[in-house]
Amino acid sequence: xxxxxxxxxxxxxxxxxxxxxxxxxxxxxxxxxxxxxxxxxxxxxxxxxxxxxxxxxxxxxxxxxxxxxxxxxxxxxxxxxxxxxxxxxxxxxxxxxxxxxxxxxxxxxxxxxxxxxxxxxxxxxxxxxxxxxxxxxxxxxxxxxxxxxxxxxxxxxxxxxxxxxxxxxxxxxxxxxxxxxxxxxxxxxxxxxxxxxxxxxxxxxxxxxxxxxxxxxxxxxxxxxxxxxxxxxxxxxxxxxxxxxxxxxxxxxxxxxxxxxxxxxxxxxxxxxxxxxxxxxxxxxxxxxxxxxxxxxxxxxxxxxxxxxxxxxxxxxxxxxxxxxxxxxxxxxxxxxxxxxxxxxxxxxxxxxxxxxxxxxxxxxxxxxxxxxxxxxxxxxxxxxxxxxxxxxxxxxxxxxxxxxxxxxxxxxxxxxxxxxxxxxxxxxxxxxxxxxxxxxxxxxxxxxxxxxxxxxxxxxxxxxxxxxxxxxxxxxxxxxxxxxxxxxxxxxxxxxxxxxxxxxxxxxxxxxxxxxxxxxxxxxxxxxxxxxxxxxxxxxxxxxxxxxxxxxxxxxxxxxxxxxxxxxxxxxxxxxxxxxxxxxxxxxxxxxxxxx
Ligand code: GTP
Numbered sequence: 001x002x003x004x005x006x007x008x009x010x011x012x013x014x015x016x017x018x019x020x021x022x023x024x025x026x027x028x029x030x031x032x033x034x035x036x037x038x039x040x041x042x043x044x045x046x047x048x049x050x051x052x053x054x055x056x057x058x059x060x061x062x063x064x065x066x067x068x069x070x071x072x073x074x075x076x077x078x079x080x081x082x083x084x085x086x087x088x089x090x091x092x093x094x095x096x097x098x099x100x101x102x103x104x105x106x107x108x109x110x111x112x113x114x115x116x117x118x119x120x121x122x123x124x125x126x127x128x129x130x131x132x133x134x135x136x137x138x139x140x141x142x143x144x145x146x147x148x149x150x151x152x153x154x155x156x157x158x159x160x161x162x163x164x165x166x167x168x169x170x171x172x173x174x175x176x177x178x179x180x181x182x183x184x185x186x187x188x189x190x191x192x193x194x195x196x197x198x199x200x201x202x203x204x205x206x207x208x209x210x211x212x213x214x215x216x217x218x219x220x221x222x223x224x225x226x227x228x229x230x231x232x233x234x235x236x237x238x239x240x241x242x243x244x245x246x247x248x249x250x251x252x253x254x255x256x257x258x259x260x261x262x263x264x265x266x267x268x269x270x271x272x273x274x275x276x277x278x279x280x281x282x283x284x285x286x287x288x289x290x291x292x293x294x295x296x297x298x299x300x301x302x303x304x305x306x307x308x309x310x311x312x313x314x315x316x317x318x319x320x321x322x323x324x325x326x327x328x329x330x331x332x333x334x335x336x337x338x339x340x341x342x343x344x345x346x347x348x349x350x351x352x353x354x355x356x357x358x359x360x361x362x363x364x365x366x367x368x369x370x371x372x373x374x375x376x377x378x379x380x381x382x383x384x385x386x387x388x389x390x391x392x393x394x395x396x397x398x399x400x401x402x403x404x405x406x407x408x409x410x411x412x413x414x415x416x417x418x419x420x421x422x423x424x425x426x427x428x429x430x431x432x433x434x435x436x437x438x439x440x441x442x443x444x445x446x447x448x449x450x451x452x453x454x455x456x457x458x459x460x461x462x463x464x465x466x467x468x469x470x471x472x473x474x475x476x477x478x479x480x481x482x483x484x485x486x487x488x489x490x491x492x493x494x495x496x497x498x499x500x501x502x503x504x505x506x507x508x509x510x511x512x513x514x515x516x517x518x519x520x521x522x523x524x525x526x527x528x529x530x531x532x533x534x535x536x537x538x539x540x541x542x543x544x545x546x547x548x549x550x551x552x553x554x555x556x557x558x559x560x561x562x563x564x565x566x567x568x569x570x571x572x573x574x575x576x577x578x579x580x581x582x583x584x585x586x587x588x589x590x591x592x593x594x595x596x597x
Pocket of ligand 1: 014017018020133134135166
């Protein structure tokens with residue numbers, strides 16, 4: 001295809017502002033999906049995505065569209081909307097020349113609208129502002145068109161009004177994409193350079209790599225090279241999605257499509273990497289490749305220890321389609337054998353645990369999420385601690401650095417007080433407060449990531465009746481007054497309950513866990529002290545009183561079958577007991593204490 005007839009664009013929007021519905025509508029209007037084949041959210045392929053209405057992996061689709069008798073190829077690149085996947089968002093944006101800025105006409109601009117808009121502007125994309133859901137009775141397009149115009153400049157009348165649901169205005173929007181989005185430019189006879197903006201594992205075809213061609217050409221059966229690793233592969237199939245995969249004779253400048261090389265692991269085809277010809281490689285890779293770093297860590301354990309091999313296999317499988325997932329084996333006194341896993345963020349953690357439960361039928365327990373801390377001891381040795389049990393104990397601690405994020409919170413002005421209170425209690429520092437339009441305020445804070453992973457979002461939602469939206473990005477590290485709190489049963493630390501917390505919150509954490517365990521652990525033959533400690537210093541204490549009664553005492557010796565039943569029951573119970581020192585603890589107690597039930 002002649003690059004002059006190609007338009008590459010994406011839709012950026014806050015969650016629930018209707019991106020998928022609009023994308024589906026475009027597939028219908030351009031005729032590439034017949035109405036009878038239309039199912040809700042055609043592009044969101046993963047079941048979990050469809051159920052939760054969130055987009056996790058991006059997809060690209062090519063649609064024909066005629067303007068003034070000329071046919072154009074519109075490549076729509078779907079982007080994930082959530083902060084956890086901002087690296088994937090930025091790669092998808094880098095594959096486009098334009099972006100539709102989609103805003104719900106009954107809600108106005110939200111935190112992810114802004115975050116994605118800034119990313120789009122950084123990538124020099126042409127922005128097409130659009131108000132969606134104008135069919136809603138609550139829609140106030142006049143008000144929000146002013147809000148958008150104030151934000152990006154321009155005339156409020158220039159903001160298109162559409163409804164993805166009814167299809168109103170969508171044809172005009174496609175025309176505008178052709179008129180406003182610049183055609184791609186590239187050097188046709190240079191060595192090939194194609195950016196990988198997505199890489200998806202398919203159990204039948206192996207890894208499907210989605211690319212945006214910048215320079216040159218890629219042909220079927222050609223050998224290609226990944227520029228970050230120098231690994232070479234043969235292209236078994238090359239084509240475009242419209243939206244089902246359709247093999248082509250190759251891809252040229254500005255085109256968007258997919259490659260299949262037979263590799264089985266997405267790590268061999270990484271998002272952000274540059275693909276080039278192996279015979280005639282380009283000298284410079286396209287800019288912007290980084291390995292996504294996990295920021296949230298948690299231990300994942302099977303509730304039934306015999307499921308451990310199944311869990312290992314399941315993680316191996318998920319890793320094939322998710323280059324950002326990390327894991328290594330870990331053992332815990334309380335929970336047995338499991339894995340310490342690293343995630344991009346909380347949503348990523350939730351998605352993975354949900355998939356493990358659902359697709360692999362596993363019963364799991366996860367330990368409280370933790371962030372990576374840089375701990376330097378008095379002798380100037382620094383370790384990265386992603387698990388409280390790795391916290392250095394021998395030497396004195398010189399300094400602890402914790403990851404910091406810069407957060408943007410948008411909410412109606414009535415909630416400013418509640419938000420400030422919450423951020424303060426989470427050690428936040430306010431950076432700015434701005435009015436966007438008549439009653440919406442943007443608050444900027446820097447906050448420790450460790451405070452955000454601990455139910456911050458739920459608190460924010462409940463304190464603002466669901467009206468606030470949040471977005472954040474990493475902003476380096478800062479020293480924090482952090483300590484490790486251990487929970488001891490009869491003097492022995494129970495690893496799964498150790499936590500790294502701020503000094504001011506250590507006491508609250510210690511008492512809470514000690515009380516929970518006192519309620520959950522059954523009495524033993526002897527008294528069991530439960531203590532919370534920072535190093536050797538005890539900060540809280542509870543105790544479980546000794547038990548006297550013999551289980552068989554109530555049987556009076558008469559009924560032998562009853563006696564046997566009781567003994568058997570006791571034995572069954574024993575199987576799920578964990579020993580901490582001399583203390584016998586049913587695993588359920590640990591699980592309940594961790595899940596806070
Ligand atoms: P993410 O994939 O999570 O980013 O969500 P999304 O932006 O793709 O939103 P989605 O298309 O799933 O729509 C969210 C909700 O808004 C759904 O309940 C849709 O039915 C509804 N919706 C989408 N477009 C319209 C519209 O034009 N009018 C009305 N009334 N409802 C709409």
